[in-house]
Amino acid sequence: xxxxxxxxxxxxxxxxxxxxxxxxxxxxxxxxxxxxxxxxxxxxxxxxxxxxxxxxxxxxxxxxxxxxxxxxxxxxxxxxxxxxxxxxxxxxxxxxxxxxxxxxxxxxxxxxxxxxxxxxxxxxxxxxxxxxxxxxxxxxxxxxxxxxxxxxxxxxxxxxxxxxxxxxxxxxxxxxxxxxxxxxxxxxxxxxxxxxxxxxxxxxxxxxxxxxxxxxxxxxxxxxxxxxxxxxxxxxxxxxxxxxxxxxxxxxxxxxxxxxxxxxxxxxxxxxxxxxxxxxxxxxxxxxxxxxxxxxxxxxxxxxxxxxxxxxxxxxxxxxxxxxxxxxxxxxxxxxxxxxxxxxxxxxxxxxxxxxxxxxxxxxxxxxxxxxxxxxxxxxxxxxxxxxxxxxxxxxxxxxx
Amino acid sequence: xxxxxxxxxxxxxxxxxxxxxxxxxxxxxxxxxxxxxxxxxxxxxxxxxxxxxxxxxxxxxxxxxxxxxxxxxxxxxxxxxxxxxxxxxxxxxxxxxxxxxxxxxxxxxxxxxxxxxxxxxxxxxxxxxxxxxxxxxxxxxxxxxxxxxxxxxxxxxxxxxxxxx
Numbered sequence: 001x002x003x004x005x006x007x008x009x010x011x012x013x014x015x016x017x018x019x020x021x022x023x024x025x026x027x028x029x030x031x032x033x034x035x036x037x038x039x040x041x042x043x044x045x046x047x048x049x050x051x052x053x054x055x056x057x058x059x060x061x062x063x064x065x066x067x068x069x070x071x072x073x074x075x076x077x078x079x080x081x082x083x084x085x086x087x088x089x090x091x092x093x094x095x096x097x098x099x100x101x102x103x104x105x106x107x108x109x110x111x112x113x114x115x116x117x118x119x120x121x122x123x124x125x126x127x128x129x130x131x132x133x134x135x136x137x138x139x140x141x142x143x144x145x146x147x148x149x150x151x152x153x154x155x156x157x158x159x160x161x162x163x164x165x166x167x168x169x170x171x172x173x174x175x176x177x178x179x180x181x182x183x184x185x186x187x188x189x190x191x192x193x194x195x196x197x198x199x200x201x202x203x204x205x206x207x208x209x210x211x212x213x214x215x216x217x218x219x220x221x222x223x224x225x226x227x228x229x230x231x232x233x234x235x236x237x238x239x240x241x242x243x244x245x246x247x248x249x250x251x252x253x254x255x256x257x258x259x260x261x262x263x264x265x266x267x268x269x270x271x272x273x274x275x276x277x278x279x280x281x282x283x284x285x286x287x288x289x290x291x292x293x294x295x296x297x298x299x300x301x302x303x304x305x306x307x308x309x310x311x312x313x314x315x316x317x318x319x320x321x322x323x324x325x326x327x328x329x330x331x332x333x334x335x336x337x338x339x340x341x342x343x344x345x346x347x348x349x350x351x352x353x354x355x356x357x358x359x360x361x362x363x364x365x366x367x368x369x370x371x372x373x374x375x376x377x378x379x380x381x382x383x384x385x386x387x388x389x390x391x392x393x394x395x396x397x398x399x400x401x
Numbered sequence: 402x403x404x405x406x407x408x409x410x411x412x413x414x415x416x417x418x419x420x421x422x423x424x425x426x427x428x429x430x431x432x433x434x435x436x437x438x439x440x441x442x443x444x445x446x447x448x449x450x451x452x453x454x455x456x457x458x459x460x461x462x463x464x465x466x467x468x469x470x471x472x473x474x475x476x477x478x479x480x481x482x483x484x485x486x487x488x489x490x491x492x493x494x495x496x497x498x499x500x501x502x503x504x505x506x507x508x509x510x511x512x513x514x515x516x517x518x519x520x521x522x523x524x525x526x527x528x529x530x531x532x533x534x535x536x537x538x539x540x541x542x543x544x545x546x547x548x549x550x551x552x553x554x555x556x557x558x559x560x561x562x563x564x565x566x
Contacts, residue, residue, distance in 0.1 A: 046529065047511070047533075048531070048532070048533065049533055049534055050532065050533060050534035050535060050536070053534045053535065055545065057546065058545060058546055058550075093427060093428065094427065096427075220455060221449075221455065221506070222455075222506075222507075222508045223455040223456045223457065223506075223508055241480075241482055241483055242430070242480075242483045303425070303427055304425070305427065305428055306428065306431060306478065306485050306487075308457075308480070308485075315457070315480075317457050317458055317478070319458075319460045319476065319478070321462060329462070329464075330460075330462040330463075332458070332460040332461075332462070334457060334458035334512075338511060339457075339458075339508065
């Protein structure tokens with residue numbers, strides 16, 4: 001009897017709780033889910049976070065605005081520019097500082113390069129979760145092109161700190177345009193190839209079409225954001241609905257899909273990469289002239305500001321309160337994947353097969369960190385078996401063979 | 402134009418609950434409705450039933466009133482197109498109890514758990530009271546985001562937010 005048959009036999013009638021997490025090297029941040037399964041079908045899901053809770057919001061209250069800018073970039077290495085932008089634009093608005101148009105264009109370009117590397121990273125992770133390892137290796141190879149751009153021109157692969165209070169510290173030079181354009185054109189061809197694969201490959205479609213469906217109305221009500229929302233036909237993109245630095249001068253095209261399933265989440269993200277490439281090429285050839293920074297005061301006038309930024313995973317929300325000193329009084333951060341986790345817990349997971357969980361979880365691009373990760377299959381009090389994430393992944397692949 | 406409609410609709414919906422509705426000069430795309438804490442659930446339900454926006458998050462902050470008495474400010478942020486509409490109120494330290502909005506918006510559970518753990522707000526009838534962010538062995542009555550909290554080890558207060566232990 002195979003491992004799969006044994007499990008099917010033992011979990012055929014009763015409800016079992018399957019704890020997943022908190023830790024595994026394949027994922028980017030640790031979280032703990034408990035899926036209650038009835039046989040093969042998931043009937044309930046709960047969540048426990050906090051394994052990497054570092055108290056950044058508390059730490060922000062004890063530092064000045066410049067220090068906090070660098071601190072919040074470390075909330076997440078993947079979307080560090082989005083965090084920096086969301087925070088510093090609160091401070092700039094509170095201080096009544098308007099950053100120069102050229103700085104806005106640089107912020108927008110850096111934001112789109114960040115989206116490219118984040119979506120390519122996700123494409124690899126999600127493909128790996130479903131056992132499509134060639135796709136995983138191809139997409140990560142292509143991601144290196146983006147990482148090289150970041151390293152060569154912004155000085156670092158992840159925490160590139162393009163923002164400074166009142167503007168940016170990197171410029172888009174002629175050298176940048178000459179070197180980056182051919183790389184982006186190559187990446188565009190690669191993205192078109194991936195789009196073709198996910199739309200035509202039979203196995204890939206079998207694992208993604210009609211899996212993890214969440215309707216448009218429900219997505220809207222649950223407050224889902226980013227590609228997760230747009231793949232359910234909700235046209236929610238902060239670059240368009242609440243245009244901020246750069247996107248107010250250079251509008252971007254929105255990508256949506258009405259199919260509401262896992263396949264739509266792949267299509268939306270890949271099409272967004274193509275849009276990002278076209279956007280970067282367009283903006284860097286129309287760069288406004290002028291300064292890169294405006295003068296910022298050290299003390300920020302008392303007040304409150306709420307800003308939303310479209311991070312690669314969705315809406316990143318910052319609420320900053322100033323008490324008129326050099327340090328913020330309160331910095332509240334609502335990260336992009338937190339609200340999308342809610343959609344998994346509330347509705348997406350329920351009614352699906354345990355074997356689909358790796359890809360459904362990957363589908364929202366959850367921000368997990370580099371730690372170990374286990375799955376415990378409970379078979380009553382005295383008979384439990386511990387699975388690694390790798391075994392759950394294999395179980396999912398074997399189930400569909 | 403659409404934005405003005407959203408602002409007017411919010412103002413209209415919140416009129417019966419609000420003690421004060423403000424559009425901050427610094428951020429014209431935002432509208433804040435200050436309500437009585439007892440009206441929280443009906444106010445949220447009204448926004449939800451009228452399809453005004455989606456819940457972005459719930460923010461709490463430790464502050465003082467005009468007399469200098471400590472209180473917790475709570476902000477329920479909703480987003481509709483470009484507009485951020487907030488339902489806000491203050492809870493004095495001796496009455497840190499509110500009702501859960503989860504029966505109306507189930508995904509609020511994560512934000513409510515965060516407010517309970519970090520600020521010690523008692524949210525009645527919230528579906529899940531287990532720890533979300535802070536460790537399981539964290540003391541029951543210590544709320545790390547309050548201004549009074551400096552360090553678990555009071556004999557060695559942390560300097561400039563850095564604890565070198």
